[in-house]
Amino acid sequence: MIRLFKHYVPYAVLILGAIDFALLLLAAEAGWLIRLWQVGVDGGATAERLPNMLAFAGAVQAAMVAVGVYGVEALHSVRFATARLVAAMALGIIGLSLLFFIFPPVAFWRSSLLYATWIALVAMVAVRGLLRDVLSGERFRRRLLVLGAGPRAARIEALTHKPGASVAVVGFVAMNDGPAAVTGSVNRVDIASLPDHLLALRATEVVLALEERRNALPLNDLLRIKTTGVEVHDFSSFLESETGRVDLDSLNPSWLIFSDGFSAGRRLSSWGKRLFDVMASLAGLVLFAPLILIAGIAVKLESKGPVFYRQRRVGLYGETFDVIKLRSMRTDAEVGGKAVWAQKDDPRVTRVGRFIRQTRIDELPQVWSVLKGEMSFVGPRPERPQFVADLEERLPYYGERHVVKPGITGWAQINYPYGASIADAREKLEFDLYYAKNYTPFLDLLILLQTARVVIWPEGAR
Structure with a gap:
C-alpha cells in the first residue's frame, strides 16, 4: 500500500494505473497520426497535440476509476476487466463530448477519436492479459511478520487469504499474551534475535497484534525492529490501511486521539x-x-x-x-x-x-x-x-x-x-x-x- 493524499492505494493498482495512462496517451497520438497519414497532412510536433492527448487520457481514466476497472475482480479476471473497460470507454467518450463542447481546442476529429479508442481498448486488455498473474501474485505483496498469535493474528491471517490482498504473512511470533489461535507460530523465547529473524524471513513490515498490552508490550523488540528500517504498525492502523475502514472491535479513544487524522489542515x-x-x-x-x-x-x-x-x-x-x-x-x-x-x-x-x-x-x-x-x-x-x-x-x-x-x-x-x-x-x-x-x-x-x-x-x- 502507498498512502496517496491520506488514502491507501495498492501498489498494483498504482502501477497499472500509470501504465494505462501512458497507453491512453500513446493511443491518442496514434489516432491522430493515423488520420493525418490518411489525409496526407504533416503531423507536426507531438507537443502541439499534448492538450488533446491529456484530455483523452484524463477523461477515459476517470471513467475507468468510476466503473471499477481497478477493483479486485477486474484485477483478477481479464473477462471482467474487458467488460468494465468497454463501459469505461463509452462513459469516457460521453465525458469527452461534454469537454469538447466546453473547451473546443482539445477536441478530436471523430475518426481520430475512433482510432484512439480502439487502440487504447485493445492495448489495455492485452496488458491485463500479460500482467494478470504478476499483478495478483506475490511480487506486489508486502511481506508481513505478525507479533502475536491470538484472535487478532487470526484476523490478519484471514484478511491475507481474501482476493486482492496486498500482504502475505511470512510468520507469527507468539508473545505469551494469551492462547494461540493460528498454526505454525514461533514462541518469542525460541528466537535469539528478532531482527535476524526478520531478515531470514525477508519481512518488510511488522504488525503488533497483541491481545493484551499490559506487561506484554515488547518495547525492546519494537525499538530494534524500528531502527533496522522495518515499518511497524499497530493492529488498528493496519486494518484501517488494508480495509478502508476503522475497526470498531479494536478501536480505543487514545488511538483516535493520537493517530493521524481529523487534522485542522x-x-x-x-x-x-x-x-x-x-x-x-x-x-x-x-x-x-x-x-x-x-x-x-x-x-x-x-x-x-x-x-x-x-x-x-x-x-x-x-x-x-x-x-x-x-x-x-x-x-x-x-x-x-x-x-x-x-x-x-x-x-x-x-x-x-x-x-x-x-x-x-x-x-x-x-x-x-x-x-x-x-x-x-x-x-x-x-x-x-x-x-x-x-x-x-x-x-x-x-x-x-x-x-x-x-x-x-x-x-x-x-x-x-x-x-x-x-x-x-x-x-x-x-x-x-x-x-x-x-x-x-x-x-x-x-x-x-x-x-x-x-x-x-x-x-x-x-
Whole structure:
C-alpha cells in the first residue's frame, strides 16, 4: 500500500494505473497520426497535440476509476476487466463530448477519436492479459511478520487469504499474551534475535497484534525492529490501511486521539469543498430539473400523495434539518410517523419508487440541501433522529460521524450495500469513520467517480 493524499492505494493498482495512462496517451497520438497519414497532412510536433492527448487520457481514466476497472475482480479476471473497460470507454467518450463542447481546442476529429479508442481498448486488455498473474501474485505483496498469535493474528491471517490482498504473512511470533489461535507460530523465547529473524524471513513490515498490552508490550523488540528500517504498525492502523475502514472491535479513544487524522489542515479543503458544492449544486439543479420533473410525474401517476416528502435528519455536529426526496413509498409507509428500517424487497416501495431508488434518482432533490449548506455532495448519509438516538446508545463512536457534513453519496455507500439494521449500521459506521478521519479532496473525487459504478450496477438499493 502507498498512502496517496491520506488514502491507501495498492501498489498494483498504482502501477497499472500509470501504465494505462501512458497507453491512453500513446493511443491518442496514434489516432491522430493515423488520420493525418490518411489525409496526407504533416503531423507536426507531438507537443502541439499534448492538450488533446491529456484530455483523452484524463477523461477515459476517470471513467475507468468510476466503473471499477481497478477493483479486485477486474484485477483478477481479464473477462471482467474487458467488460468494465468497454463501459469505461463509452462513459469516457460521453465525458469527452461534454469537454469538447466546453473547451473546443482539445477536441478530436471523430475518426481520430475512433482510432484512439480502439487502440487504447485493445492495448489495455492485452496488458491485463500479460500482467494478470504478476499483478495478483506475490511480487506486489508486502511481506508481513505478525507479533502475536491470538484472535487478532487470526484476523490478519484471514484478511491475507481474501482476493486482492496486498500482504502475505511470512510468520507469527507468539508473545505469551494469551492462547494461540493460528498454526505454525514461533514462541518469542525460541528466537535469539528478532531482527535476524526478520531478515531470514525477508519481512518488510511488522504488525503488533497483541491481545493484551499490559506487561506484554515488547518495547525492546519494537525499538530494534524500528531502527533496522522495518515499518511497524499497530493492529488498528493496519486494518484501517488494508480495509478502508476503522475497526470498531479494536478501536480505543487514545488511538483516535493520537493517530493521524481529523487534522485542522482540512479547513482550507473544506472551503474548497463548499465552493465545489455551491457550483455543482447550481449546475445540478439546472441539469437534473427535467429528470426530476419526469420522475415526479411518474410518482404522481402511480400513487396518490405528494411527489416529494420531507424527513427530519441529523446533520453536522448533530444539528437537524429537513431532507427532500422524491417519494418512493406508499403514503401509509409509516403509520403514526414511527421510524421503520427499510427491508429487502420492501413491500411499501412502489414500482416507480423501486426504479428511482435503484438509479438514485430519488436522491436528486437533495441537491437543494447541498446548495443551502445543510449537506455536501460527499459525506456520511444523514440518518433520522430516532435511529441516531438508538445507534448512539448501541454503537461506540457513532456520534463522531457527525464531525463532517452528511452527503448524497459517501465512502460507505460505494463500499457497502444498502443496509437497514444495527449490524449494517455498524459496518457502515466503520467506513464513515474512515472518511471523517481521512477526508481530503482526493478522497471526495474518488467517491464521486465511483458513485457512477453504484448507479450503473445497482447493488442492494432499497
